Amino acid sequence: MSGGVQTDTEDVEDPVAYFLQDVGYHGKTERTQDAYERVLRDFEAFLTEGTARTTSGLTVDEATHRDCMEWVHTKRGELADSTIATYASYLHRFYGYMTQVGVFDANPMTIVVEQMDESIDTDPARREISVPEMQAFVRGIEHPLDRAVIVTLLKTGLRAGELCNLDRRDLHLPAAPDAEDAPVRATIDGRPxxxxxxxxxxxxxxxxxxxxxxxNKRKRETVVPVDEELSAILVRWLAIRPDAVSPAEPLFVGTRDGWGQRLSIDTVHRIVTDHARDRGWYRTGGGAAENVTPHYFRHFFTTHLRSETGDRGIVKYLRGDVAEDVIDTYTHNWGDRVRETYEGKIYSLLD
Structure with missing residues (x-):
């Protein structure tokens, strides 16, 4: 990348401030903006002091993947692996966005995150919740939207943003009350x-x-089975789901503030943490090891399904973590491999 950062209409003197302003325009909370700023300014300061590649100092638009890798390396031993993974994801999103809008030429974090494991999912200090404990938790959730959101996260391993981006056409559910009128993607038309x-x-x-x-952070499209338990919960949700404001027909929309509007990550986070707090699983100021958040459900899904199946490939496929060649291997025999394995091993949450 070269200096002299600019867009089609203006020079960008402070790329970090430019990004943070756009984050605000996109509706991110002040808490999220502050988290981004702390990490990005830390990275900026690291570059200014010089790296192994150059001692004269760099700006963020001049950084290469090696500079990014060096910054990540400096955090090891200082921070938990889960925190490092989160910091790396912030930097990746910053570069990805700035590249997308034409401010930067490339994203040097792409190769870095591809080499990093999702350490946040394997943090040995993370709270451990058994299936019976999670069943008791789910039984205490009565609101149809809250239950549908939480069980979908627990049963699919979706990220909160991926759940927010689901449209009605992305769900093929013949038992749904609107099944006759709801459009379905061609990809899942023959896969009820x-x-x-x-x-x-x-x-x-x-x-x-x-x-x-x-x-969404998927490497490629994924088709996730919907078992009978999740099917029943989604049928109940669709029976009372408000009319969507957007013509895209979001699958999950607000029933309180933002009536009929697509859920945001912040709303999903609030739904999960409000119920987790009632259960004693969330404390303001608590860290990732203590608090149950939407991402914890992804960890729960991964840990338990991997333990039951012994098949990392299928679990990685369902999580959307694998590249084209592996996905092709598993989608070729969808009915005999992925769905059969999933439905035979996925835990029940309502027993």
């Missing part, structure tokens, strides 16, 4: 009780007639 997760939604990009405020 399936959920399609697209890699296309990106913050600021229009998908299905709606500009998205959240990004």
């Amino acid at each position: 009780r399936s959920l399609y997760v697209s890699p296309k939604p990106r913050q600021g990009v229009e998908v299905n007639g709606e500009r998205r405020t959240e990004s």
Whole structure:
């Protein structure tokens, strides 16, 4: 990358401030903006002091993947692996967005995050919750939207942003009350009780007639089975789901503030943490090891399904973590491999 950062219409003297302003425009909370700023300014200061590649100092638009890797390396031993993974994701989103809007030429974090494991999912200090404990937790959730959101996260391993980006067309559910009228993607038209997760939604990009405020992180499209338990919960949700404001027909929309509007990551986080707090699983100021958040459900899904199946490939496929060649291996025999394994091993949450 070269200096002299600019867009088509203006020079950008402070790329970090430019990004933070856009984050605010996209509706991110002040808490989220502050978290981004702390990490990005730390990285900026690291570059200014010089790296192994150059001692004269760098600006963020001049950084290469090696500079980014060096910054990540400096955090090891200082921070928990889960925190380092979170910091790296912030930097990746910053570069990804700035590249997308044409301010930067490339994203040097792409190769870095591809080499990093999702350490946040394997933190040995993380709270451990058994299936019976999670069943008791789910039984205490009565609101149809809250239960549908939480059980979908627990049963699919979706990220909060991926759940927010789901449209009605992404769910093929023959038992749904609106099944006769609801459109279904061609990819899952012949796969009843399936959920399609697209890699296309990106913050600021229009998908299905709606500009998205959240990004999906899938490497490729994924079709996730919907078992009978999740099917029943989604049928109940669709029976009372408010009419969507967006023509994209979001699957999950607000029933309190933002009536009929697509859920945001902040709303999903609030739904989960409000119930977790009631259970004693969330404390303001608590860290990732203590608090149960939407991402914890992804960890729970991964840990328990991997333990039951012994098949890391299928679990990685369902999480959307694998590249084209592996996905092709598992989607070729969908009915005999992925769905059969999933339905035979996925835990029940309502027993």
